[in-house]
Amino acid sequence: MxxxxxxxxxLVKELRSGKFVLTGELEPEKVTGLEExxxxxxxxxxxxxxxNVTDNPLAFAYMNSLVPSYLVEKEVGLETVYQMxxxxxxRLALVSDVLAASHLGIKNVLAISGDHTxxxxxxxxxxxxxxxxxxxxxxxxxxxDEGVDLAGNEIHGKVGLNVGIAANPNADPLxxxxxxxxxxxxxxxxFIQTQTVFDIDTTKAFLKEVxxxxxxxxxxxxxxxxxxxxxxxxxxxxxxxxxxxxxxxMKKAKDETNKEKKYRLYDDVNIEFFAPFIKEIxxxxxxxxxxxxxxxxxxxxxxxxxxxx
Amino acid sequence: xxxxxxxxxxxxTEMLQPFKKIFxxxxxxxxxxxxxxxxxxxAEMKEKYxxxxxGTAMVDEPCDLRLNRRDLKEHKVTIKEADAVxxxxxxxxxxxxxxxxxxxxxxxxxxxxxxxTERLGHFTETCQACGECVLDETGGVCPVTKCSKGxxxxxxxxxxxxxxxxxxxxxxxxxxxxxxxxxxxxRLELFTTFRPPRDYSKKTLTTKVEF
Numbered sequence: 001m002x003x004x005x006x007x008x009x010x011l012v013k014e015l016r017s018g019k020f021v022l023t024g025e026l027e028p029e030k031v032t033g034l035e036e037x038x039x040x041x042x043x044x045x046x047x048x049x050x051x052n053v054t055d056n057p058l059a060f061a062y063m064n065s066l067v068p069s070y071l072v073e074k075e076v077g078l079e080t081v082y083q084m085x086x087x088x089x090x091r092l093a094l095v096s097d098v099l100a101a102s103h104l105g106i107k108n109v110l111a112i113s114g115d116h117t118x119x120x121x122x123x124x125x126x127x128x129x130x131x132x133x134x135x136x137x138x139x140x141x142x143x144x145d146e147g148v149d150l151a152g153n154e155i156h157g158k159v160g161l162n163v164g165i166a167a168n169p170n171a172d173p174l175x176x177x178x179x180x181x182x183x184x185x186x187x188x189x190x191f192i193q194t195q196t197v198f199d200i201d202t203t204k205a206f207l208k209e210v211x212x213x214x215x216x217x218x219x220x221x222x223x224x225x226x227x228x229x230x231x232x233x234x235x236x237x238x239x240x241x242x243x244x245x246x247x248x249x250m251k252k253a254k255d256e257t258n259k260e261k262k263y264r265l266y267d268d269v270n271i272e273f274f275a276p277f278i279k280e281i282x283x284x285x286x287x288x289x290x291x292x293x294x295x296x297x298x299x300x301x302x303x304x305x306x307x308x309x
Numbered sequence: 310x311x312x313x314x315x316x317x318x319x320x321x322t323e324m325l326q327p328f329k330k331i332f333x334x335x336x337x338x339x340x341x342x343x344x345x346x347x348x349x350x351x352a353e354m355k356e357k358y359x360x361x362x363x364g365t366a367m368v369d370e371p372c373d374l375r376l377n378r379r380d381l382k383e384h385k386v387t388i389k390e391a392d393a394v395x396x397x398x399x400x401x402x403x404x405x406x407x408x409x410x411x412x413x414x415x416x417x418x419x420x421x422x423x424x425x426t427e428r429l430g431h432f433t434e435t436c437q438a439c440g441e442c443v444l445d446e447t448g449g450v451c452p453v454t455k456c457s458k459g460x461x462x463x464x465x466x467x468x469x470x471x472x473x474x475x476x477x478x479x480x481x482x483x484x485x486x487x488x489x490x491x492x493x494x495x496r497l498e499l500f501t502t503f504r505p506p507r508d509y510s511k512k513t514l515t516t517k518v519e520f
Contacts, residue, residue, distance in 0.1 A: 113467075115474065116458060132463070133460075171464075173471065
């Protein structure tokens with residue numbers, strides 16, 4: 001990493017201390033209330049160092065991610081990673097939201113492109129893409145490290161944030177993805193968070209490739225809460241496929257009529273797959289932790305953590 | 310070339326409905342190549358709305374005011390008599406004909422994009438006339454046009470096996486193509502170069518040029 005900025009967030013402090021960390025994910029949906037998010041945040045707090053708050057994932061128009069990011073920190077005491085896409089904001093709106101996040105005490109921003117609007121639930125929307133995610137990282141660098149916006153206008157007050165970027169280990173071909181990550185880490189990324197992975201060899205090969213950038217990596221995993229979610233995920237997430245044997249086991253569990261038993265079966269399938277996966281990552285790679293995208297499936301964290309250790 | 314397609318017939322009929330006398334102008338340039346506004350299509354249009362059409366003319370390039378003057382001179386009287394002029398060219402041609410004739414102008418075509426002709430009837434968008442060309446750095450593949458997000462520092466996470474998430478993985482990822490070209494050309498250092506944000510004010514403020 002060429003730009004070494006202070007660790008403003010607990011997450012980056014932990015990453016730099018060399019600890020193997022877990023982070024979680026919260027997804028505000030098309031709602032006006034945050035009870036569900038707060039419940040999830042409380043449930044995951046004992047197990048994760050921070051939680052991402054998603055920003056209109058898959059280009060679905062949901063509640064903005066800043067308000068829940070703030071309220072989760074304030075009411076639950078769990079640090080958040082405020083996800084920001086450049087799909088929905090031009091450079092003015094990006095600056096505005098980063099300034100607001102700074103005021104609210106947010107310490108992490110994940111700078112991402114965001115899925116295209118044609119994949120979302122308002123397909124006729126105009127995508128913004130005034131900046132791309134690399135240029136957004138550059139804007140964040142200007143704001144955090146130099147106290148100015150892109151045009152050089154001075155910011156009154158300190159922007160004390162750490163910056164995360166996304167990466168896709170499943171990218172095929174992988175080389176342009178690696179070159180892109182190198183380009184972005186040079187601009188001032190404090191950590192890399194990956195897209196969901198299921199294949200251990202793909203993940204290890206990717207981690208080896210990005211070692212040279214000397215930037216902590218959180219490997220993204222997606223425990224499967226139900227067969228329906230597994231099937232949706234398999235069919236709809238770009239470039240990610242649930243391994244057929246795992247999908248088959250989830251399908252079998254789905255047929256259990258007793259709800260309690262079914263949930264236990266789902267949990268067992270997940271633990272059987274992900275615990276050795278995480279152990280292998282931890283033992284054999286330089287990854288700094290795991291980003292667990294267990295949205296509304298926080299109950300998996302405790303047994304997973306137990307097995308992992 | 311400006312790529313056009315003919316407007317939906319129902320929409321066109323509704324557009325023409327209030328007018329009794331129509332004069333049709335075809336385009337001898339791009340719309341002829343697209344087979345959307347050439348002599349043949351003008352004749353077909355005349356036949357379709359024969360009760361309304363009082364005359365037709367071809368202009369070599371309807372987007373050129375000078376060629377409007379030259380090619381429409383002999384039709385001045387008929388055009389004057391028409392309630393509206395139906396222009397079978399891109400939007401630029403429609404507006405230029407409006408400037409020259411001072412008549413109500415109606416577009417017969419939809420302007421799609423600036424594109425490359427692969428073969429007859431097969432066109433691909435290639436240029437958005439952004440005013441800040443980077444083709445020298447991107448192996449001759451335009452990311453502003455061919456990347457569905459217009460990213461200057463791609464690829465994004467939406468490429469799978471070199472195909473783009475937009476359009477159900479049928480279109481190429483522009484950034485994978487840029488990477489391939491630059492690799493072939495042994496110029497991969499250009500791929501890793503950070504391209505700073507574009508200055509959109511340049512484009513916004515460039516609506517007229519005088520050389």
